[in-house]
Amino acid sequence: MTSYPKTDALMARGRDFLGTDHAILCGAMSWVSERNLVSAISNAGGFGVIACGAMTPELLDAEIAATKAMTDKPFGVNLITMHPQLFDLIKVCGRHGVGHVVLAGGIPPKGSVEAIKAFDAKVIVFAPTLALAKKLLRSGADALVIEGMEAGGHIGPVSTSVLAQEFLPELAEDYVVFVAGGIGRGEAIAGYLEMGASGVQLGTRFACATESIAHPDFKKAFFRAKARDAEASVQVDPRLPVIPVRALKNKGTDAFTAKQREVAGILDTGSIEMLEAQLQIEHYWAGALRRAVIDGDVENGSLMAGQSVGMVTQEEPAADIIAALMRQCEDALARR
Incomplete structure (x- = not known):
């Protein structure tokens, strides 16, 4: 197995938190982040995340079960906070023993974080401002994703590089923080890890993986x-x-x-x-x-x-994408 000692050392906190070889999450992309891509990323040492989106509890139940049949590695579930059946979806995650739940799309409603932690799952949240990030982490969230406006899908108004400079010096020492938005190569991952990030999240880079069911x-x-x-x-x-x-x-x-x-x-x-x-x-x-x-x-x-879509030029297996990112990151750190 290829060794990435410098990268592994900087990712240690994120790897321990996720239970993975590499602290690389796949962002939840509706219709794309389903059983095939999620299991492939987790099997390759990353952390796949099911995009629940507008799924009913019944559909999510089936998706989690199908994913568990394809991987015995850790993966998470992304839930939209404004979903009218949010608490029913949380119960589905609990029945399956999902280890990590990502709450996205807004401030978690009252009781949602507690409902997730009741079955010993870790809660990952997003926050557009430092003040809100601190509040959510103090209120029970276990980890934070800071996502810049370069990302695909729903975005905030501030760039990843600015958010990283604002959040990481304040939070990285005490909390698990992942950086997302516009990341397409390992050199960028190296920079954010050196700033204190526990790991990174990428979506666009994985959208066209061989295992992605996208047309x-x-x-x-x-x-x-x-x-x-x-x-x-x-x-x-x-x-x-x-x-x-x-x-x-x-x-x-x-x-x-x-x-x-x-x-x-x-x-x-x-x-x-x-x-x-x-x-x-x-x-x-x-x-x-x-x-x-x-x-x-x-x-x-x-x-x-x-x-980062300009860096997506061909279909590649998820394992090859992760290996390339890790190799690029390790080489960048070695050149320091």
Whole structure:
């Protein structure tokens, strides 16, 4: 087995936390991060994460069971905090003995962290500000992902490099912190590890892995794309707090702008509450993603991708991707 002594030493805390050979998480990508890709990443020494997205508890139950049949290595489950059946989904994770649950998409609702920790699972959260990160960690979260606006899918307004400089000096000594957003090579991983990160999370880099079930046309769109092609969506109505989404520009991007106007119009009538309006937006994304990922409709579907998409040029097994990242990181550290 290849040895990465310098990288392993800097990843030690993250590796222990995840129970993996390498502190490399795969970001949860709806329709992509399912049993095949998740198990492949975990079997290769990384940490796969099931993207629950809009799944029902029954679907999540089946997905976890299928993943466990394909790997005996640790993997996690990503749950969206605004999911109307969040606590039922948490119970499903508990029944399967899931060791790590990622809460994404907003501040964890009251009681959710406690419900996860009740079955001895670790809770991983996201935070857009240092103050919120400290609050969540003090309130029981076990680890934090800081994700910059270079990432694909739902994003915040600040770049990864700035977040790392702000968060890591304050938190890395006492907490497990993973850095995400725009990471495509091991040299970048080396830099964040040296700043104090316990590990990293990548999504776009794994989207076109051999084991990814994404449609061949979806993967070809990634291979053709450059960093500048992955654009952030525009918020149409300031009253509708839509989290920006980074995706490859196509007709689907324009359709989302129209969808925002439609939902804002319904909001004007008073016939729906704000939470329902936000859920409509989330359901739109789930459907648009499926059209691109599963059906291969790369014109009208959503091609969520981070700015590291320009570094995705071919299909590769997940194990080869992880090995390349680790080798690049180790070589960079050795040159220091």
